Amino acid sequence: MKTIKIGISLINLLVLASCNNEEAITPYRGKVKFETISVSSKLAGRINKLYVAEGEDVQKGDTLAFLDIPEINAKMIQADGAMKAARGQLDMANAGATAEQLLQIEGQLNAAKAELQFASESYSRLDNMFRDSLVTRQKLDEVNMKLQMARAQVAALEARRREAGKSARSEQLDQAQGQLDRARGAKEEMLIASDEMYLIAPANMTIETISLREGELLGPGYALFNGYKKNSLYFRFTVNESRIYDFKQGGELVIINPYTKEEITGKLTYIKQLPQYADITSTAPLYDLSESVYELKVIPTSDISGSTFYNNASILLKE
Template identity: 65%
Template sequence: MNTYKNILLGGFALLALSSCQPEQITPNRGKVKFETISVSSKLAGRVDKIFVEEGQKVKKGDTLATINIPEVQAKMLQAEGAIMAAQGQLNMAFNGATVEQLNQIDGQLNAGKAQLNFAQESFNRLEAMYTDSLISQQQFDEVKMKLDMAKAQVAALAAKRDEVKKGAREEQIEQAKGQLDRAKGAREEVATASLEQFVIAPADMSVETISLDEGELLTPGFTLFNGYKTNSIYFRFTIPESRIYDFEVGQELSLVNPYTEEEVGGRIAAIKQLAKYADITSTAPLYGLSESIYELKVVPTSNVQGQKFYINATFLIK
């Protein structure tokens, strides 16, 4: 009788224990992750002012800091000066010579004509004397050379006057336009560089670390702010080779927080093999020897707005 009683009590105990056991959860553990983001500057300068603190959430386009870049102002003045000079050259090409310049050329031309007349008279006198053999061949050649030089000078001055009256050549105008465009391009480049004094948030993000303090030198490409993109949560699970065949890209999963027991629906977005150093060897006796390790990237499919997630917090595949 006691034997049947003990068996009956044992059955009730087993039934009670089985009803109290928690829902089975797989041993696949993962971590909460967020997409990281780094913010740096293209130009060197000193950190002038920092407007955010570590842990603060900011919106895309918010100013995180300002950088003091004195070289930009100096280059802007140079660019403005180059534009003024190029614009002056273009105006001169379009408008042609001034009245004063024309008067100056006319004066030079009149002086050249006077020299030509004197050279012509000298040549006429010496030509008659040369015919009568009163001067040598050398003296006559010298007078003839001076006459030819006077004629060439008058012709050159006349051509210069005609060119000035007609205005600048088309090639000169195009050259002046090119110089002006180049100067304006330099100014635009400096204006773009001046915007680099403002360090702007490229996306909605939370600021996790600030690398420098105000007054410190920021070099080009050095990360000033590190953070996480808002609403970029995903879950990272490491799965050994022996169990990776249980999963596939696009598969729906149910995830659970082991501490709050909150559940999240997810979908496998990617499966990739980790680097060789992550392979399981005999130092991890729970797994097979030389077993490759894979990473599951799981993105949430359910609404997670009301839940709290902390970076590297543990989640399980249910």
């Protein structure tokens, strides 16, 4: 009977001891974290090809996927056509009239001069006849009007010939240049948009999830790839307000991996109060629920190149 009582007492002592140890580390139980990265597209398109799989490590600049965006090709053709048309307008404005146009204007001017010569001679004859009272004043005025019209026609064609020999007005040149610049801008926009057909890794990262499959439609801004940035490991702890004064930003802490028993030194980079509804990392919080909760972010300072950590795995803070 005494033996049984002694055994029960030993068991109780062991249970109490384990509870005391658990209580000592439970308030500072946290999680392994990595900085997350999402890769999305600015434009809508159908996924033509996926070049990576979930769990794969990629390097910055690697092509992750190719999107089929037919609208880009169509708009590129439109932009090329607009550039050709605008460049032609600018060249024509700079060069002025062509040789054929100048020849046509010269022919019209010669014809107008011939009409002017005929009108001038007719007016001279009728003026003499009017002086001899052979024609009426009305007939002379009609011929004089035709003479003035012929002179105006010749003057207009001469002005047109002078203008055709020069380049266009500065306002016309500016307008043609503006159209060309606008066409160039549209083409540059399409070239930039064409780059969106390829989704590129923004950093060295591990692909965690791929939200769509080949052949499916990807909307603008929708994250196709989600993953973790390499070399971005940190540890997240939550501490209640009654214990937060035990920590100081910039201070050094010791982290324990409960599975490998490895100890790691780290630096407390920030202390941030969490909203009342925020989640905590401790599975058995030992504090009053009315207390505020603070988040601690700890960056490892010791060499962890030979260590293995998994996202959201439990980690302990040594007291």
